[in-house]
Ligand SMILES: Nc1ncnc2c1ncn2[C@@H]1O[C@H](COP(=O)(O)OP(=O)(O)O)[C@@H](O)[C@H]1O
């Protein structure tokens with residue numbers, strides 16, 4: 056579904072990602088790990104079109120008949136063809152309600168367009184109703200419906216993370232990128248998050264690419280894992296293979 060071919064990202068003299076190649080197959084949960092500053096978020100920024108790779112290319116195939124080279128597409132266009140993400144630092148509209156946060160995620164799928172939305176034309180109103188129903192469905196599925204009228208900032212941390220994922224799901228992604236979803240979570244929330252990731256994968260027919268620091272999450276939910284260190288690929292394999300790979304252990308212990 057996603058093919059990352061030999062991508063390099065340079066920021067001035069800094070090589071954030073160096074000739075990285077990876078693939079994510081349909082229905083997989085693939086992990087991307089590595090020490091701080093390894094280039095993980097930069098990979099996500101290239102997949103979502105925030106940055107264009109200095110070299111290499113990325114191809115997204117949402118279905119067998121359909122293939123898109125991401126290098127010429129804007130972040131919006133990439134979202135429309137089915138790639139959505141969450142951020143390392145939670146990004147929510149803090150002062151809007153839980154419902155409104157998910158509602159906004161739906162806008163990407165609006166057919167009537169911005170003008171009908173601004174002028175509240177009849178087809179918009181019908182779509183708006185559908186959007187409301189869809190948002191309600193998502194909140195119920197993600198166990199956030201009881202909090203629908205609360206302001207996003209008032210939710211406990213674990214629920215804010217879930218809300219951010221709910222908003223991402225409102226765009227109907229095929230490939231979901233999660234950037235350190237367990238960051239800042241306590242062990243209980245982390246445990247719940249793991250079950251949550253498995254559940255939404257099944258429920259929404261998702262393929263997932265996941266950056267994570269909590270090893271229990273990575274080892275517990277991923278089918279395969281890629282390891283980056285200083286921008287370069289140092290290993291890939293099953294959780295078991297990665298756990299026992301001396302290069303990976305070295306990278307994490309910072310031994311040169
Ligand atoms: N926009 C940018 N401008 C300059 N340097 C950047 C930029 N984004 C990331 N970097 C650098 O690229 C490297 C990798 O960063 P990042 O991808 O955020 O790492 P990770 O997510 O693995 O912690 C770091 O050295 C970081 O400072």
Ligand SMILES: [Mg+2]
Nearest residue numbers: 095096097143
């Ligand atoms: Mg990061």
